[in-house]
Amino acid sequence: MSAPLTLSRPGLAAGRIAHALHRAVTPDYFGWLEHTASAGGCSRPIRLTGTLASVEADTGRVIRELHTDELPDRAIYKACGNRRASQCPDCAWVYAGDAFQVVRTGLTGGKTVPATVARHPVVFATFTAPSFGAVHHRHVSRHTCATRQRCDCRPSPCRARRDAGTCEHGQPAACFARHDADDPQLGRPLCLNCYDHDHQVVWNGFSGELWRRTKQAIERHLAALCRQRGISHVQVVTDSGRVRRMPPVRVSHGKVAEMQRRGAVHFHVLLRLDGVDPGDKDALVPPPAGITADDLDDAVHAAARQITVTTPPHADQPNGWPITWGEQVDVRRIGSGDGDVTDAKVAAYLAKYATKATEVTGHASTRLTPDTIDAYANPDGDHLARLIDACWRLGRPTATRTTGSNAQPGDRQGHLDTNPYAGLRRWAHMLGFGGHFLTKARRYSITFGLLRDTRATYRRTEDNETADTLTVGTLTYLGAGWRTDGDALLANTAARQRRESRRIGREELAHDAWLAGAAA
Template identity: 40%
Template sequence: MPASLTNAHAIRGAIARLDDPNYSRWEAQIRRAGGCRQPIHLRGRVEHWDTATGELLHRYSTRTEPDGVFRVPCKTRRASRCPSCAETYRADTYHLIRAGLVGGKGVPESVTGHPCLFVTLTAPSFGLVHTRREKNGKILPCHARRNAQKCPHGRVLSCTARHGADEDCLGEPLCPDCYDYAGSVMFNATAPLLWKRFAEALRRHLAKSGGLTLAEMRAQLVVSFAKVAEYQRRGVVHFHAVIRLDGPDGPTSTPPAWTTLALLAQAVHHAASAITATVPAIDGQTAQVLRWGHQVDARPITLDGELTEQAVAGYIAKYATKAAECVGTLDRRVFPTEDLAVLPVREHARRLIAECLRLGALDDLAGLRLTQWAHMLGFRGHFSTRSRHYSTTLSDIRADRAEHAIDQDITTGRLPLFEEDTVLVISEWQYVGRGFTPGDALLAASLTGTALPPAIAVFGGDA
């Protein structure tokens, strides 16, 4: 449909919504959803009954709402899908991470005295890629080689350009035909396993350093962590993690005196270099052994200076809302029947997606589910995770927010004041759609000051 007809359709829809007698209630729903780009449409009811008398205290039904539905935020973590809900997720993650560094939300302030490091585990090289290199504030040539040789495909493996920070070529291979696309995909697929083995090796090294068995160490020491996965421009993930040593009861207890910051740093470097993961042979070659890259960074977190607790919490929270956007891939699944040539992605991402689909069709690699996660370039792990003892949980933070919202509704008279122990709550909800019609999207953007979604005609369901 031509853009002029689409715009005219959206304007007519916006005018019809403005003329609706229930517009004020629709506007209140949109504002309450906080600028969500793809709100969920629910149909149902909630009833509050007094268990002692059998009296109906309060009833809410969506029958009187605009379109007969109630709109709630989608609560996605991905900024590419809904910036508003992703910002809420980012803020929650920030407070979760920071509480594990300086206390708060059930974590004592004494946690600042526990050995704690900000650790970065990178991926190995799978071929030369265009990069931006700096030294002492000066931008260096990408890959300058005085006597550069040609690769088997006739390309000179050298680049003397000083790339800008936003150049499209960053992360692209100097020779795509030499680049190990299979290795890159398999590393992403096995990265969660590498992290699991890294954590196990870290605990074993700490136990050995203290002259303890693993069982004996658990009675004295707990390794707590919170981590996030980040995509590099070349399409592989690396992990940023806060790793902290606690006593046997977590952050409320003090770790043993022999667990120093230097010992933790030594254990991190040892574990990163010691563990591997072997993947099945591909294309008739021998089985491939994958490991972390040589660049392992482990720095202490301070209350002042360059690497503060605020900087670390902000960094981790930022990448908790992202996926593979920096690589130029898609924010949806790619199916084997699709024509990859017409996908709006970078050529490097296209090759990585094609390799995922090719390897995903092999029986020996079926367990890695590469076809289902081709749009994520093979990575299928959780982007943001934490250990049980690190700090509070996202569920607790959301529960506190929900309790605050209920208190506000009671204060403003939207809900009656009653004792929770004597009230039975019966609720019934049904999903009926999501998103906006073109006209509603136009109005919602003007009300909340948010940008229009890439495709505003995304309304679904039967509402």
């Protein structure tokens, strides 16, 4: 059984400590601690049972075989791998580290990405959702704080409109409060009945398509600039052997979705200008000299203004909903001399939000089902309850099977018409957003899979396993979570100590490198 490390209840704390002491005095305690190190710190590790065999890679000969019954707890522990910090802080810490590497290597190179990408023009753009109704917000017109992370500046009044009166539902259309940063009112509508909850969840659901078309528009804008400036297209040989003419510039991106307090996502996107090598279409080369970061900036703003997606018809909205970006589209240049926009800071910022989901809104449930939806959805409830209800209602099954004269030729059972909004139900716990929180273009940088394989190779080398030997497992699922609260306490404490040791080691190495550079 897994449980958070809290000692708030005396009875629970006493039982946990008793379990921990019982484990610590067993003869194989240190062997157990080493055995669980790979999952140490995980809130809910996966327990596996079965057989492990060491096999020669060349011949397939089994060198040795081991059953999990011979191991501590008669199982293998594997970390759950959950990226959400609210669900498993340790696994999210690993994921954030990988996300940092994925984002930063696209800016500076390294780990199979050429270092020359550091000279490519890059901008950091933020795309926001439009307004679906007035909400409480916190705005600081002029910052005087030392750092935004610990901002203590006095905000402006929320919505100071003395002649605003009331809305059609009798609610005040103004708010004179100066909200604190942790005020639960932030992001909540001034009037729940005026707010368009349906449109917001549909926007969340179709925002990925909006981004796809926006990137296409950015690349079309840059291709048109190349034609205007006499920069010729490039002829590239495709995998099928055909010769294809391509624009001489393309855009590679890394994108993170962040959930706002009102429950609408917005996107932070790194956009890098790359060129095209006629001899190797997969090579990362600089863009033509005639295309600059200024052009990329203009292309982003032009695309954000022009692109609109109209969603498919729905029974509640026969003409569909218009999906557009909000008015606030912010574009900053990486390495432009602005100390707030460096490659390391941007990579850390995006990695942090890659481990978050809907927690900022106050909602953090798992996937909802017909048995659990009533606990969260309410058409007359608060803001979050109405958003979840909108997802469930708009995603309701509308499939109809046509028969008789309306059936398709050759189809004995008729044609099945499905609801294009069905995904809203699947992602109701995410307020309609079903996309990945961190995505990237294939050419932007390395992959998470490469980082995981590198760690696995390092562990094999660390364990003195050679590349000629493979470990083949025949394993089945046994359960999830630590067997006792005491096991969770010991394993998680040991994991924290290992992380702290690595952190101190990295700081010492960085300090030594700084001293060496200063002496030189």
